[in-house]
Amino acid sequence: MRAKDSGVEDIKVIKWKVGKFAKQTVSRGFRLSFDIPVLDEAHLQTLYKERGANGWLVRLRRKSGLRNENMGYFAMEVISPKPGSETSFRYSSSKKASIGIYYAASSVSTRLDQLPCPAFGHRLIIEDAEVVKSNVGELLWASSSSENYDVSAKVQLISYSPITVNGGMELKGDYYIDLALYNTQSKQRLSSYLQISNYGAIKKEEIVSVKGCENYIVPNKGEYSPRKKFKFGR
Numbered sequence: 001m002r003a004k005d006s007g008v009e010d011i012k013v014i015k016w017k018v019g020k021f022a023k024q025t026v027s028r029g030f031r032l033s034f035d036i037p038v039l040d041e042a043h044l045q046t047l048y049k050e051r052g053a054n055g056w057l058v059r060l061r062r063k064s065g066l067r068n069e070n071m072g073y074f075a076m077e078v079i080s081p082k083p084g085s086e087t088s089f090r091y092s093s094s095k096k097a098s099i100g101i102y103y104a105a106s107s108v109s110t111r112l113d114q115l116p117c118p119a120f121g122h123r124l125i126i127e128d129a130e131v132v133k134s135n136v137g138e139l140l141w142a143s144s145s146s147e148n149y150d151v152s153a154k155v156q157l158i159s160y161s162p163i164t165v166n167g168g169m170e171l172k173g174d175y176y177i178d179l180a181l182y183n184t185q186s187k188q189r190l191s192s193y194l195q196i197s198n199y200g201a202i203k204k205e206e207i208v209s210v211k212g213c214e215n216y217i218v219p220n221k222g223e224y225s226p227r228k229k230f231k232f233g234r
Contacts, residue, residue: 006034006036006179007198008032008131008177008197008198009033009034009198011031011033011130011200013030013129014027014028014029014030014031014100015028016118018210018213019116019117019212020116024208024211026123026125027103027171028102029100029102030100030101030126030202031100032060033097034097034098034177034196035196036056036095041089047079047181048079052183052186052190053182053190054077054183054184055075055076056076056078056182057179058073058076058097058099058158059074059177059178059180059193060073061175061176062167062174062176071167072156073151074097074155074163075157075184076094076157077092097158098162100162101165101167101175102166103167103168103169103171104120104169105119105122107164107165107167108166112218117213117216123208124207124208125205126204126205127205128204129200129201129203130200130201132174132198133197134198135198136195148189149189149190151187155187157184172202173201173202174200174201174202175202176199177195177196179194180193
């Protein structure tokens with residue numbers, strides 16, 4: 001079974017306005033956009049009926065130096081039977097997906113996300129981000145009944161709500177998308193992973209100064225409201 005036209009397509013740095021009057025900028029993180037494989041309806045029906053595969057399992061992976069880190073697992077449902085029918089199916093029209101990878105200061109909680117001075121001393125701005133071309137060729141799956149694996153990790157369903165991941169204190173590294181056949185009901189991976197073409201690269205981060213936030217202490221939960229004015233340092 002072959003799948004064409006998939007790969008990482010775009011990387012967009014997300015700005016974060018902070019400091020007094022929100023006039024200074026750090027990076028909140030970035031969003032990685034990618035195309036998923038396009039299969040015809042006959043192939044999708046065969047995979048669903050014979051193998052139980054009704055979607056894709058997406059694995060986000062980061063390489064930094066010698067470190068290879070799995071950052072999250074996500075699912076996309078592409079085929080499902082119409083209610084009350086075993087021969088009529090619904091197909092997903094979505095051919096694209098995206099995942100946001102944010103700094104810890106913006107992703108840990110909505111409370112921290114609203115602070116005028118980013119928590120954890122976050123003062124980084126992404127200066128160099130790009131999609132690196134890496135043609136791994138046409139994807140080929142050889143799927144058999146012996147390739148069933150339970151996925152014990154948390155799997156988020158990619159739908160219309162934006163997906164974000166906590167990338168930690170620093171985001172520098174190369175970001176890859178791996179795909180496998182998946183059953184969203186049994187939560188089983190039904191094939192090996194294959195890397196789609198291209199990858200996102202965060203090549204350079206710079207530390208910037210946020211005036212007035214030098215000695216900022218993150219308030220305890222319940223002590224800060226966005227409506228209350230914060231007295232900035234001089």
